[in-house]
Each structure stands twice: as structure tokens, then as C-alpha cells.
Amino acid sequence: MQISNTIALVTGANRGLGLAFSRELVRRGAARVYGAARHPDQVTEPGVTPVGLDITDQAQVAAAAARCSDVSLLVNNAGVMRASTFTGAPNLDAARAEMETNYFGTLSMCRAFAPVLAANGGGAIVNMLSVTSFYNNPFNSSYGASKAAAWSLTNGVRLELHHQGTLVVAVHAGFIDTDMAALASGPKDSPEDVARQALDAVEAGQPEVLADERTRTVKASLSRDHELIYPPIQEFWDSAIRSTS
Numbered sequence: 567m568q569i570s571n572t573i574a575l576v577t578g579a580n581r582g583l584g585l586a587f588s589r590e591l592v593r594r595g596a597a598r599v600y601g602a603a604r605h606p607d608q609v610t611e612p613g614v615t616p617v618g619l620d621i622t623d624q625a626q627v628a629a630a631a632a633r634c635s636d637v638s639l640l641v642n643n644a645g646v647m648r649a650s651t652f653t654g655a656p657n658l659d660a661a662r663a664e665m666e667t668n669y670f671g672t673l674s675m676c677r678a679f680a681p682v683l684a685a686n687g688g689g690a691i692v693n694m695l696s697v698t699s700f701y702n703n704p705f706n707s708s709y710g711a712s713k714a715a716a717w718s719l720t721n722g723v724r725l726e727l728h729h730q731g732t733l734v735v736a737v738h739a740g741f742i743d744t745d746m747a748a749l750a751s752g753p754k755d756s757p758e759d760v761a762r763q764a765l766d767a768v769e770a771g772q773p774e775v776l777a778d779e780r781t782r783t784v785k786a787s788l789s790r791d792h793e794l795i796y797p798p799i800q801e802f803w804d805s806a807i808r809s810t811s
């Protein structure tokens with residue numbers, strides 16, 4: 567599908583990658599871009615129509631689908647990362663918040679907008695996932711679990727909506743240079759580049775984006791993950807534990 571003249575909705579459009587998606591959609595000539603955010607007054611990008619939306623609130627999700635019934639491209643970008651381990655976290659709050667937003671919130675949006683997309687010719691869904699959909703890492707363990715769940719969701723929704731002509735694009739990336747990765751060191755993708763790659767995939771009808779070299783290497787290593795992926799992470803984590811004990 568072409569972005570030009572498309573009507574799109576981006577969640578978490580007020581900052582970070584969501585803002586980059588909104589800008590790139592406007593630049594590519596989308597007829598309308600709904601910028602959904604928990605605080606719509608923070609959506610100030612020219613050409614973007616603010617919509618109040620917390621994706622964990624079922625009533626707000628239903629209201630957004632009713633209000634934005636002309637959408638043919640849904641970008642599920644909103645997400646949270648609490649940098650929490652499975653066994654060391656004081657309670658389940660972080661794990662629940664990540665699952666509630668990254669998995670259940672994305673699921674609610676797919677369910678609410680599936681009939682909207684069908685009514686508008688099929689369209690497309692972009693789900694913003696992560697390299698951590700593919701493996702776990704103690705620096706953000708419960709986030710990885712939520713992104714693995716969202717990867718499975720993305721593959722399932724693609725199967726379920728194929729009959730109505732909806733393209734479902736999974737976008738996996740390593741660190742992206744936004745607030746979420748502010749404390750991370752190492753190379754980061756630019757949000758503009760990730761948004762461009764994701765929208766290129768929509769226009770080309772491709773189901774998956776592996777946005778950077780690290781993400782491509784990790785996915786290619788999955789069949790040998792216990793040789794290639796986990797040993798260096800284990801070594802790093804064990805030495806981090808030793809240095810704090």
C-alpha cells in the first residue's frame with residue numbers, strides 16, 4: 567500500500583519513535599495522521615491530529631476506533647520498559663505494566679481496529695517490537711517477555727487478518743535513540759531511520775523489518791542461541807553480579 571493519501575494512526579505519538587513515525591507519515595503525504603497519546607496536548611507536530619488514548623484503557627481504545635473509523639494504517643508504537651529482572655524485582659508491578667501495555671494494549675488496538683481496517687480496504691498494521699522479542703536479557707527481562715508475547719501476537723494477527731487483506735508488519739530493533747534507551751550505552755538506531763524502514767516495508771508489502779545489524783545477527787542465530795546468543799550475556803551478567811556483591 568502507498569502511504570500517500572493514506573489515513574494513519576500512531577500510538578505514543580507525542581515523543582520518541584512515535585513522533586518520528588508521525589513526521590515521516592506527514593512527509594510521505596498521508597492524507598491524515600492521528601497522533602494518539604495519553605496527553606494529547608503533547609502532540610504538537612504540524613499536520614498531526616491529536617487523539618487522547620491510553621492503550622491500556624478498553625473504553626479509550628473503543629472510542630479511538632469509533633472516532634478514527636477512516637484509518638487504514640495503524641502503527642502500534644506505544645510501549646514501556648521498566649529495566650526489571652524476573653527474580654530480583656521487588657514485586658510484579660513492572661512485569662505487569664510491561665505486559666499490560668506492550669502485549670495487552672497492542673492486542674486491544676489490533677482487535678478494535680481490525681474491523682476498521684477491513685472496512686477501509688484491508689490496510690496495514692505496524693507493530694513495534696524489539697530485538698528482545700528473540701531472546702532474554704537480565705537488563706530488561708520482563709520487558710523481553712512482553713515483546714516476545716507481542717511478537718507471537720503479531721504473527722497470529724497476520725494469519726487471522728490475511729483474509730481481509732491486512733498487511734501486518736513486525737518491526738524489530740536494537741537500541742533506538744529515544745528516552746527509553748537514554749541510559750543504554752552502545753550503538754543506537756535513529757528513530758527517523760527505524761520509522762523510514764517500517765514505512766518502506768508497508769509500501770513494499772513486507773511482513774518484517776530487522777532494523778539493524780545486531781537485530782539481523784540475533785535473528786539469524788536463533789537456531790544456535792545457546793551457543794551464540796546466551797553465553798556472552800551470561801558472562802556479562804555474572805560479572806555484573808560479582809562486581810556488586
Ligand SMILES: NC(=O)c1ccc[n+]([C@@H]2O[C@H](COP(=O)([O-])OP(=O)(O)OC[C@H]3O[C@@H](n4cnc5c(N)ncnc54)[C@H](OP(=O)(O)O)[C@@H]3O)[C@@H](O)[C@H]2O)c1
Binds near residue numbers: 746
Ligand atoms: N528505544 C529503544 O531502544 C527501543 C528499541 C526497540 C523497540 N522499542 C519500542 O519502540 C516503541 C517506542 O518506544 P520509544 O523508544 O519511542 O520510547 P519512549 O521514548 O519511552 O516513548 C514511549 C511512548 O509510548 C507511550 N506510551 C507508554 N504507555 C502508553 C499507554 N499505556 N498508552 C499510550 N501511550 C503510551 C509514551 O507516552 P507518555 O509520553 O505518555 O509516557 C510515549 O509516547 C516502544 O514500543 C518500544 O518498546 C524501543
